[in-house]
Every structure is written in C-alpha cells, then in structure tokens.
C-alpha cells in the first residue's frame with residue numbers, strides 16, 4: 001500500500017491532502033499497490049468519502065483523546081504506529097507546515113528517512129533507489145535527490161500539482177485503528193485558530209492587485225483598494241512595502257509572504273525580484289504596470305503597461321465602472 005496522511009481542518013480535507021492524494025494515486029498505480037489514506041483525529045464519514053473521491057481505496061482512522069486537537073508529537077506517533085502496523089511501501093503527505101512537521105515526527109520515531117517538498121517522484125522497488133526533485137527556497141531552487149529506503153517518507157511540494165479527483169473514485173473501506181497513545185504526547189497542542197479575515201483571502205482571491213515601492217506611501221494604496229473592490233479581489237504587496245510599514249505583513253506576496261494563485265495578478269510598481277516572483281508565479285495571468293520596461297516583472301508578465309501606476313490604476317477602475 002501507498003499511505004497518504006490526510007491533513008484536514010474543521011471537517012474538510014485540506015488542499016495539501018487533495019494534492020498529496022493526486023500525486024499518491026499516480027505513484028500507487030506505477031508501483032502496482034493500493035492507495036490508502038490515514039485520517040488522524042477524526043473518523044468523519046464525509047472526510048472518508050472525500051478521500052475516496054481522490055482515489056483512496058481504504059482509509060485508516062485513528063481517534064484518541066490526545067488527537068482531538070492538532071499536536072505534532074501525538075499526530076506523528078499516530079502516523080508512526082499506523083506505519084508499523086500497515087507496513088506501507090511508502091508514506092506521503094502534503095508539504096504544508098503541518099504535513100512536514102507530522103512527517104518529521106513520524107520519521108524520527110520510525111528511524112526512517114524523510115524527503116520533504118518533492119515534485120516528480122520516481123519510485124524504486126523494494127529497497128531500491130527512489131529519485132525525486134525537491135524544491136527549496138520557496139521553489140526558486142530545485143534539487144535532484146536520490147533515496148535508498150525500504151519505506152520512504154515523502155511530502156509533496158505545495159501547489160506543485162493541481163488536485164484532481166479520481167475518474168473512478170468510489171466509497172473507500174474505512175477501518176478504525178485503536179492506538180495506545182500516552183497523554184504525555186500532548187505537549188504542543190493547537191487549542192484554537194482565529195481566522196483574521198473574512199471573505200476573500202490573499203491566497204484564494206481570484207484577482208490580486210499588487211503594489212510595490214512604486215506606490216510610494218500607505219495612503220497611495222487607496223486606488224489599489226478601489227480597483228480590488230471593483231474586481232472582487234484583494235490587495236497584495238511586496239516586501240519593500242511591508243518594510244516601509246505601508247501595509248501589514250499579511251498582505252505580503254512572496255517567499256516570506258503568501259503564495260498567490262489568482263486568475264489575474266496586477267503587479268504595479270513591483271520590480272519582480274526572485275523572492276517576490278516565487279510567491280506570484282502560480283498566478284494564471286500577470287499584468288505588470290511599471291515605468292521601467294526592463295523590470296523583471298515586465299519581462300516575465302503575460303501583459304505589461306509601461307506607465308505610471310498612479311495614472312493607470314484609476315484609469316482601469318474608471319473604465320471598469322463605465323462598462324459595468
């Protein structure tokens with residue numbers, strides 16, 4: 001079996017789990033093994049069914065009082081215990097912060113190797129050599145790696161694959177696994193999560209209006225807010241902007257900010273430094289507005305307007321309003 005650890009939150013499978021199942025499905029097919037899911041801390045039938053829609057044939061559920069809230073040690077031990085019992089050919093999880101943390105805990109407990117943030121995984125057989133590419137530095141560095149292990153633990157780089165439901169997804173067989181977990185494992189527990197924004201978030205917005213140093217001040221972001229409102233999007237920014245205190249860090253796009261995946265990213269007054277680009281490159285279309293025709297963002301964008309953003313942004317908003 002190829003076992004996929006399923007990240008979930010408030011009764012839904014996270015994007016990381018859907019992407020890991022999509023990758024796991026292809027790998028399981030290549031290896032000629034069934035695809036199994038590991039659901040830690042919940043045995044909700046809806047979650048099991050959703051894993052089935054992404055191709056899981058079986059789902060092992062582990063429910064225990066120390067797993068009621070997320071805690072990396074307890075979740076890592078639960079995964080380790082499942083691996084001891086099920087002896088899967090490989091274990092995969094989505095390379096989110098939680099996914100990598102839980103898999104690192106499990107790997108240490110099992111004394112097995114973990115390769116994180118992989119794309120393009122090529123399986124070996126038995127104790128054969130697996131090869132994979134893995135992304136570092138938020139995707140700006142790709143490493144070719146080799147791994148010799150009877151039972152590799154891997155995580156998939158987030159957003160390196162589009163999650164796709166299985167063509168013939170069916171109701172998986174759910175199996176409750178009773179695991180003895182010590183209360184001392186509950187050392188770090190997430191007790192609450194506060195979502196600080198309602199509605200469209202930067203990471204899910206269909207349109208992002210980005211502003212960089214070229215915007216010039218905190219007040220000068222008002223026209224970008226206007227345009228975002230008209231398009232039902234969100235304002236993002238570069239680190240030069242957060243460093244200047246013009247916008248909060250939660251608005252920053254990039255390596256040390258948010259990775260965005262909108263239909264359209266309008267990057268205005270942003271030069272397109274590599275650390276910004278890694279957070280913006282998954283946008284489906286990019287429109288750069290910049291006074292410099294040589295700016296990296298202009299060169300890489302699908303469309304570019306060489307103009308002063310202070311004239312161009314209000315002009316776009318006015319035209320959209322006129323056409324509405």
Ligand code: FAD
Nearest residue numbers: 212213214238239240254255256269271275276290291309
């Ligand atoms: P600049 O590079 O100064 O570019 C300003 C642009 O605005 C120029 O292209 C200019 O032609 C244009 N412009 C000026 N006036 C106008 C106008 N009136 N109209 C139109 N265009 C105009 N950066 C990020 O963004 N996100 C990150 O997550 C991030 N992480 C980093 C992590 C590390 C470890 C390091 C070292 C750096 C990181 N950076 C990050 C910083 C990054 O290297 C750049 O310094 C930053 O992105 C530059 O921001 P900018 O494009 O707004 O500014």
